[in-house]
Every structure is written in structure tokens, then in C-alpha cells.
Amino acid sequence: MKPLIQTFVMHFGEMGSRWGINRTVSQIYALLFVSREPLHADAIVEALNVSRSNVSMGLKELQAWRLVETQMEPGDRRLYYRAPEDVWDIFRTLAEERQRREVDPTLSMLRSALLSEPACEDERHAQQRMEQMHEFIEMLTGWFAEVQRLSPQTLTRLMRLGSSVGRLLELADRGGRLPSPN
Amino acid sequence: MKPLIQTFVMHFGEMGSRWGINRTVSQIYALLFVSREPLHADAIVEALNVSRSNVSMGLKELQAWRLVETQMEPGDRRLYYRAPEDVWDIFRTLAEERQRREVDPTLSMLRSALLSEPACEDERHAQQRMEQMHEFIEMLTGWFAEVQRLSPQTLTRLMRLGSSVGRLLELADRGGRLPSPN
DNA sequence: CACTTGTTTCAATAATTACTGAAATTTCAG
DNA sequence: CTGAAATTTCAGTAATTATTGAAACAAGTG
Structure with a gap:
């Protein structure tokens, strides 16, 4: 595994375990997240240097959480896994x-x-x-x-508005009048 | 410990451990949260049936997280702990x-x-x-x-507004015009 | 259907994390 | 100072959680 990716994957595993998520599960997820193409289980085994069964259980867990999707490649019986884009x-x-x-x-x-x-x-x-x-x-x-x-882009805009909506309310509390939304 | 409180404390301990927080630490916090008055360490030992040293470590942890406050009672050398109200x-x-x-x-x-x-x-x-x-x-x-x-009550109001602010943005996206905030 | 390939299950074991009791430390009253 | 009360530390142990390897299972293929 490339050092850049290794650092990311290891950090993610560490963080996961602090939030009550199994270290290997977090690492698998991190690896899929940065991968250019979907990976099959054995590729994950090799990258993370853990047992095949551990990867199998981890992927099962991630599927139960709906955090990974699977796909088949033509002419290949193995399952390929990927993380959603957005x-x-x-x-x-x-x-x-x-x-x-x-x-x-x-x-x-x-x-x-x-x-x-x-x-x-x-x-x-x-x-x-x-x-x-x-x-x-x-x-x-x-x-x-x-x-x-709400749609992702509306959410993004809402976030970017920051606390200005709240500040508006706070102003209103201090005796101002809230502009009517109509 | 009263059954009502016991259920709460145990559930909280369970939840804590799922979020990566030590079970005893979560239980101590839950107990302080529902207690009418501040408690000293030995009262916690008795309620939770864990060792004195475990409680000591747990309280230290909670203080590091700024989640408990201590106070002294007159004519008593023991420290009393409580959770913030809000x-x-x-x-x-x-x-x-x-x-x-x-x-x-x-x-x-x-x-x-x-x-x-x-x-x-x-x-x-x-x-x-x-x-x-x-x-x-x-x-x-x-x-x-x-x-x-923002102040707690402004936050509450913002939450109560729900997604209406976002819906406004979404409307704007669909070709409407956003009412000017001025 | 026998064989190959890929996947899952699960009991045994390893690693990690939590908890305890004894000893050390702190604090304060007399 | 001295001693009692309260608290903390920490090495050892217990409990929990994670990981593995072997075996079972599943799904094609020729």
C-alpha cells in the first residue's frame, strides 16, 4: 500500500475505534473510500495484512450499515466492493x-x-x-x-450560510422584528 | 439504587460503550445526571457497585472532558460531583x-x-x-x-424551525427568488 | 456430479481494554 | 508534627472484544 494511503487508512482505523467502530472495519472502509476502483476481498487482505475471514466479517458489517456497495466484474466470479461517492x-x-x-x-x-x-x-x-x-x-x-x-447542494448552501440564520433570530429576540418569509 | 434510575444508568452505560466511552464512566455520568443533589465518590461506589479506584478514575476522566463539576459541602472534606443542568x-x-x-x-x-x-x-x-x-x-x-x-433558546428555536429554512433555499433553486434578508 | 473458486461461519486464541486492591499521596485538623 | 480521612496511582488480573485458521458452504464449470 502506498504510504499516502497507508497513513490515511491507519488514522481512520484509529479514529473508528475511538468512536466504537472496529478497527479493521474502519480500515477497510477507509481503503475503499480512497480507492480508484472497486476492490475484491483478497485485494483488501493484501493491503491491510489481515486474515481473509476478518475481511469477510468486516465487509458484512459494512454492508449491514449500508456503507458499501457491491458489484460484479464481467468474467470474474469475485465480488467487488466500493464506497459511495458522495x-x-x-x-x-x-x-x-x-x-x-x-x-x-x-x-x-x-x-x-x-x-x-x-x-x-x-x-x-x-x-x-x-x-x-x-x-x-x-x-x-x-x-x-x-x-x-434536503438535497446535498441545498445542505451545503445552508451550512455555508453559517450561523447567520441564527443571528437573525437572535436579533429578533432583542426586540427587532423578523422579516416575514413571504 | 431505585429501579427507575437503575434502568436509566444501565442503558446509558451500554450506549456509552457503543460510542467508545467506557461503560463505568458513562454510568457515573448518568447517575450524576439524574441525581437531585451532588454525590461524593463513595455514594457512587455504592450505587454502581464498582471499586473505589474505578470511580476515582472515571471521575477524573469526566473532569478531563469538563462534563462534571465539583463542589465542597461545609463541614465535610469529601468532594461532591454534579453534572451541569442544561x-x-x-x-x-x-x-x-x-x-x-x-x-x-x-x-x-x-x-x-x-x-x-x-x-x-x-x-x-x-x-x-x-x-x-x-x-x-x-x-x-x-x-x-x-x-x-448562539444562546440555547435561539438554538431551540432554530431547531424548531426545522427544515423550513432549507425548503426556502430549495424553492429558490427551482427558479424562485430568495426574499432579501434586508 | 466431481472439481475449482470464492465466501462465510465459528470455536479457539490473541490483543485490548477495564477493573481491582494494595500502597502511595494529599490534605487538613488537632 | 502526627494521624486520620479522602483520594489517586498503578501493577496485576479479569473481562471483553477482535482476529485467526480450519472447516463448512455456495455457486459455477466442464
């Missing part, structure tokens, strides 16, 4: 999957905790805090879910 | 720390990779991909850094 798309998929796997279960845990009758002052307070957390997570993820339905 | 604040701190520890180093790795002269077509392509990633991360985190300087 970085926004990748980010969106990652966010959706983590929402489904981690955030949604948390929200439902919180909701069911909020249903029980508090038996003492401590429980009452704990429920209040859980409600705050629930509301916060719902707002954040709800906003995100709405916003990510 | 959930936005908590989120912001977490985001800032992860930015500093993980995102910034990644950006600088990418930048230095982009400086080297590509030696072949593969490297040229890899650099292009790294540039895309660099641009994306910078945009996202830059936007976030700007936006999080």
Missing part, C-alpha cells in the same frame, strides 16, 4: 443507522421510564431530568431527520 | 471535546496528506477523495462551531 450521502447513511440502532432505543427507554409513577422525590427529579433529555434528543434528531431530506 | 450545554461541551481530540487531528492529517506530490494516478485519486472529506468535515464542524455560539 460524502454527504455517506454521512447521512451513518447518521440514519446510528439513529436506528442507538438513538431510537434510547428514546423508547426514556419514554417508558417517564410513564411510571414516581415513588419519591428522587424519582420525581430523575424523571424530570429524563424528560429534559428526551425532549432534547427528539428535537435534535427530529431536526436532523427533516434537514437531511 | 442539556444543550452538556451536548456542546461533548461536541467541543470530541472536536478537539478527534476531529482536529484528523483535519491536520488530511491537510498534510494533501501537501505531498502524488506519485501516480492512484495517489492522485486518493488525494482527491481526501480533499472531499476534508472539505466536508471543515464545513460541518465550522458550521457547528458558529451555530453553537
Whole structure:
């Protein structure tokens, strides 16, 4: 593997493991991300110097996360893997999957905790805090879910607007009037 | 520990470990988050049923992340720990720390990779991909850094606006005219 | 259907990460 | 100072998670 690519792949593996993603899985992904053409499993084995079975499991994991796509080459029985082109798309998929796997279960845990009758002052307070957390997570993820339905280029423009939209609101709070959107 | 709180703390520990945060650290934080009053280390030991040294290390970690505050009670030599009240604040701190520890180093790795002269077509392509990633991360985190300087209530209002700001932009893209902000 | 090629599964093992208890350190009251 | 209380450190151990190799499986091919 070229040093340039090696550095990137290793760094990515390190980062992945800090975010709770298996090191090899992250490395496989990084490698596919920078590769000019799709790779088959054995090419990955050679590049990363890990076992064939490890690569197989890693690719399976990445497919479960919808982060890689497969394709066949004519006259070749091996499967070729590639990462989607658009970085926004990748980010969106990652966010959706983590929402489904981690955030949604948390929200439902919180909701069911909020249903029980508090038996003492401590429980009452704990429920209040859980409600705050629930509301916060719902707002954040709800906003995100709405916003990510916008097209990548609109998103980019929205980001580039930076905080100016917020500053507008802040001005309004200080007694100004918000210009009507119509 | 009350069952209501126990469920919350355990769930949080589980989630933490999926996001690369030590299980005990997450549990300590969850416990402090729902507690009506600040707790001292031994109270945490008792509630979570882990060793005193584990709690000590966990609290140290949380302090390094600026996620807990300490206070003294009069006539008591023990340190009392508590989590900040405001959930936005908590989120912001977490985001800032992860930015500093993980995102910034990644950006600088990418930048230095982009400086080297590509030696072949593969490297040229890899650099292009790294540039895309660099641009994306910078945009996202830059936007976030700007936006999080807004006050919590402005942020809340911005979120509640949902994607309507984006829909406005999208309309403009389809040939309409954007109302001037002046 | 026997054989080749590619892929997956899974029990055993390796590597990593977390946790503990004993000892060291800090802090403060008397 | 001295000693008691609180906390921290750290080497050893436990628990968890990742990786491997061997075997099973699947899908063509001649």
C-alpha cells in the first residue's frame, strides 16, 4: 500500500475505534473510500495484512450499515466492493443507522421510564431530568431527520450560510422584528 | 439504587460503550445526571457497585472532558460531583471535546496528506477523495462551531424551525427568488 | 456430479481494554 | 508534627472484544 494511503487508512482505523467502530472495519472502509476502483476481498487482505475471514466479517458489517456497495466484474466470479461517492450521502447513511440502532432505543427507554409513577422525590427529579433529555434528543434528531431530506447542494448552501440564520433570530429576540418569509 | 434510575444508568452505560466511552464512566455520568443533589465518590461506589479506584478514575476522566463539576459541602472534606443542568450545554461541551481530540487531528492529517506530490494516478485519486472529506468535515464542524455560539433558546428555536429554512433555499433553486434578508 | 473458486461461519486464541486492591499521596485538623 | 480521612496511582488480573485458521458452504464449470 502506498504510504499516502497507508497513513490515511491507519488514522481512520484509529479514529473508528475511538468512536466504537472496529478497527479493521474502519480500515477497510477507509481503503475503499480512497480507492480508484472497486476492490475484491483478497485485494483488501493484501493491503491491510489481515486474515481473509476478518475481511469477510468486516465487509458484512459494512454492508449491514449500508456503507458499501457491491458489484460484479464481467468474467470474474469475485465480488467487488466500493464506497459511495458522495460524502454527504455517506454521512447521512451513518447518521440514519446510528439513529436506528442507538438513538431510537434510547428514546423508547426514556419514554417508558417517564410513564411510571414516581415513588419519591428522587424519582420525581430523575424523571424530570429524563424528560429534559428526551425532549432534547427528539428535537435534535427530529431536526436532523427533516434537514437531511434536503438535497446535498441545498445542505451545503445552508451550512455555508453559517450561523447567520441564527443571528437573525437572535436579533429578533432583542426586540427587532423578523422579516416575514413571504 | 431505585429501579427507575437503575434502568436509566444501565442503558446509558451500554450506549456509552457503543460510542467508545467506557461503560463505568458513562454510568457515573448518568447517575450524576439524574441525581437531585451532588454525590461524593463513595455514594457512587455504592450505587454502581464498582471499586473505589474505578470511580476515582472515571471521575477524573469526566473532569478531563469538563462534563462534571465539583463542589465542597461545609463541614465535610469529601468532594461532591454534579453534572451541569442544561442539556444543550452538556451536548456542546461533548461536541467541543470530541472536536478537539478527534476531529482536529484528523483535519491536520488530511491537510498534510494533501501537501505531498502524488506519485501516480492512484495517489492522485486518493488525494482527491481526501480533499472531499476534508472539505466536508471543515464545513460541518465550522458550521457547528458558529451555530453553537448562539444562546440555547435561539438554538431551540432554530431547531424548531426545522427544515423550513432549507425548503426556502430549495424553492429558490427551482427558479424562485430568495426574499432579501434586508 | 466431481472439481475449482470464492465466501462465510465459528470455536479457539490473541490483543485490548477495564477493573481491582494494595500502597502511595494529599490534605487538613488537632 | 502526627494521624486520620479522602483520594489517586498503578501493577496485576479479569473481562471483553477482535482476529485467526480450519472447516463448512455456495455457486459455477466442464
